[in-house]
Amino acid sequence: MLLELNGIRKSFGGVHALTGGDLHVDAGQVHALIGENGAGKSTLMKIVAGMHRRDGGEMRLKGAAVDFARPAEAHRSGISMVHQESLLAPHLTVAENVFLGHELLRGPLADRRAMDEKTARLIAEHRFPLDAGRRVETLSPAQKQLVEIVRALQSDASLLIFDEPTSSLSESETVEVFKIVRQLRDRGKGIIYITHRLVELDEIADRVTILRDGETVHSCPRAEITTREIVHHMVGREVSAIYERGQLAPGKVKLKADLPGAAFELRAGEIVGIAGLMGAGRTELCQTLFGITPAHEGSIEVDGEKRAIGSPREAVAAGIALVTEDRQQTGLALDLPICANIVMAHLDAICSGGLVQAGAEEEVAERYRARLQIRAESIRRRARQLSGGNQQKVVIAKWLFRDTGVVLFDEPTRGIDVGAKAEVFALMEEMAAEGKALLMVSSELPELLQVADRILVMRNGAIVAELPRETTQQEIMHHAAVGA
């Protein structure tokens, strides 16, 4: 047994994050750790990696009881973590990041050349699309994830923890990551693999452990459990994971975009999907429509009227909202209360005579908390304290309150759990039924097929195909990758 966790407990200021975390990982095994957000996966892993100290319970590494006070101690014992959100220093190069904290030295000086060479060798060995000398801030999210992986590879750890490594990766990059994970497993390393994508389990997991509400509720070999049973263990109740969208009844044209490479219409009541590989220009399209990178040519019409959209402010005024890909960076003021986030884009509605009306903010927030089932103790809680799914609901509530006719969703289900995904989709359908026009960018083809009324496929910055909802993943990939 490589790692043995029994009855791990941890609380933060009275909140019990973990009440009974059990996990047994063997060498040469990919052990999937799953559970909804807030189930305690990250806390458990942070304890293993020495970032948190447990309150109680037992932790054994290769049979010996261990207790890590600092990440460096865990690291020395052969535990390495590949973080989900990049914990990289943006101004340093790839190689500098890979060796951050364990620099190779020649005398008292850092041996840059050796570090560059070793990094380049690791990159070449795995054929990553990376350059050891590039500054990390110039990399895409996927490339940053690869840097994290190279960093773990470099340290030659015996236990590697992958925290949702594929959540920001494209299809082909995901395949590459799987290959690396298997390679590492075959070299006898123990791997803990945290994921939200249950479909990945078939590809990668040897064993599955499920956490719910801070406790390990089930653990067994992958082959002995169905996806349905897993979902049941995760949420503790039956969930209709397969979401069915009702019949489409498109209304009048809400948005008419005539941009270089992207001419299309969105109608009231419609959810239009945008598919494409990473870098195909999907996010860029959203940003242009929302005025972040205004178009130099072409035109955008909202409700039949031509609108100049040079900033998000003008986009919102024209009736276009954007639920961004990265809600922590651009969607939420994380340290403000939930209610402040919900009213942020539409303060005029609760102002009178220049003053925000007492109680109006709370009233609005309570209304949306009930309608969107935002799970929080109080609307005065900071947005930071919510799970990913609930944060996303706050972002959606913000735009529901602003009541724009067009809502763009860029990867709306990124980093949120199964239960919350179904709720987000239900909300999107509700919005469409109200007569809003929705655009949804997603890298999850099954989700697009499930939710969208029709799908536009982008490649190299242009829309190359429009497919009906009855299309297949193969068809979409065909257009996205090579063209018809």
Place this chain on the structure above:
Amino acid sequence: MKLQSGMLQRLLPFFSLIALFLILSIASPYFLTATNLSSVVRQTAVINIMALGMTLVIVAGGIDLSVGSILAFAGVMGTMTMVGSGSVLLGIAAGVLAGFVWGFANGFMITSLKIPPFIVTLGTLGIVRGLTLVVTDGLPVVGLPKEHSFLGEGTVGPAPFVLIVLVVCAAIVHVALHSTKLGRYTYAIGSNEEAAVYAGIPVGRYKIAIYAISGMLTGLAAMIETSRLMTGQPTAGVAYELQVIAAVVIGGGSLTGGEGTVIGTLIGAFIMGLLSNGSDLLGVNPYWQQAIIGAIIIMAVALDEARKRRFAT
């Protein structure tokens, strides 16, 4: 339970102020006298009023290092106008306007040149001080109408007039910060500027407004300073920015933005005022005062950080 102790820590600056007040009342027979207390109010009014503006700036995630220089510039402009026109009110208006202009300029440069506020205001700190010295040739403006002394030294009933000015300003800034769009946007911008832009908030315009308001309040503080000295000193306000920032920070303002309150700032400013007054009364070497205030800043922020860490997750 956890909420209560969190609340307790949040109120720590307030309790510290009360404790300080009680200790000084016991330690010195001169402390709890009308003369001494009104002198504390008069002495701290200038820093206090500047700190109100700085609260807005810091909550918005900014910083203004130039307020000390703006104080001197506005004081000189106001007193020159006063001497030239013979009108006290016109002079005060000119001082406030001068502060407004520099605050606006700071905000404009920060948003349009996209330079961090630390750098812009470090620049204007020098520019404004230099211009003040050029305009006055380094000499104080004298010959102010004697009615001008009322602003800083006058009393209304038992209360120093500056106390009324301070309370009115504080009330206005408090309401602005909590119940107007400007205030809400200030918190939003300070908490996550990018998210504020993405919410369709005209962030640039509001940032300019925030610096301009801070400048205006500094202009008003400048006129109080000139009223107390009855001259317009081109060298006034040196290093005031540090005291002003300290007041905001001791009162719970966060230099990373999104946090801070008017009440906290007032408490912070009065803690510093009492410390300095108490040291004088108790005969503590004034050189020590600076060291003590420095230590208090670090302690206040350390406690605040500990509270945030404990109640974050």
